Amino acid sequence: MFDFMIAGVQAPIFLLVFVGFTVGIVGGFIGVGGGYMVTPALIVFGFPGYMASGIDMTHIAGKGLVSTLRHRQLGNIDWTLALTMVAGTMLGVELGVRTLVYFKNLGIAGVVLLVTSVVVMFSLFLYTQIETRRSHRALDVMKSEGREIGRELHTSSLPKFFQSINLAPIVRCRTARVVVSMWVIVLVGVVTGFLAGFLGVGGGFIRVPALVYLVGASTHIAVGTDLVEIVFSGGYGALRHSIEGHVDMMAVVFMISGALFGAQIGSIATAYVRGPAIRYVLSYSLILATFGSVMRLIYVLTGQKVEWLSLIAVMLTLGEMIFLCLFIISLLYFARRNKRGAWVPEWVKPLVIS
């Protein structure tokens, strides 16, 4: 146990390093900050809610930077897309925060927040899961026919619609190989920023599917580009929280020390898999987070009396991090085995690059 004097709590160092490491892997792999996993975990460890948000945001800024640098080396960042979207994201976050304050004044912010997060996460899970399964099957067929398979395949027809909107100025995103109206990118930034600001999260789990299914970027580019957004939003959030005195730097240092390794592993792992593998992990993360939120919602609606619901939410929070981390490490392990020609499960073959 370590005495975190600023936060006024005692918590095991090992668990903070462990959380930093696991969320680092997941964040580097699917391009999210992981605030929806880390904040509840820190509250479980005994940190007050405001302190948990501050520590989480500061650690996300550091981890995001490491992942961004690694993804830059891998050529997964489209700077045109990232910088065009930043303005829309900032506007959206501001609108989201103001809407949250409105509901707070009405006294129903807690329930509205939980219901919105459940609806948003479950809808995203459903769409991502259905589309990714379709892509997985298509990859399977291509592989059995002996056809050449690239790094990416998605079967959604939404990008074609959004790319056909002919509203000047038209932006050419060279790395993402996308030509689209600037207003589409800004609109995606505003909508995802609004949800992020309203739900009080970084918004990576909304932005990555939006970049893939609305703008038409490949999953790898969406992950790298989203991490750039996270560095901006995380950096700003870290600054704000530090000024307010919501950050215990010792906790951040322990988490970052785990995240430094995790973020590298997660980012490098993307080089071994195809787009649908990343989208699978994203959709699993969404459904597990949805279950956690449903448990918390029932707990709140039942007057916070049914203790086992809160316990299940704790298990899901920690279990989700471990599960996603193990799934990514398994994919990496299978990808390496597949490269050597060793046995791997049939479902893995279309998902990894051989």
Place this chain on the structure above:
Amino acid sequence: MMKWWMNSMWGFWLVLLTFSLGLATGIYYVWLKGNI
């Protein structure tokens, strides 16, 4: 039997999830109980 679980994506998913939730329960009882 193990190969069957591994060859099915849902099977692999379930094994991994069960293991993860078990580990999370262990972490809760060993390090966190009484701390929440």
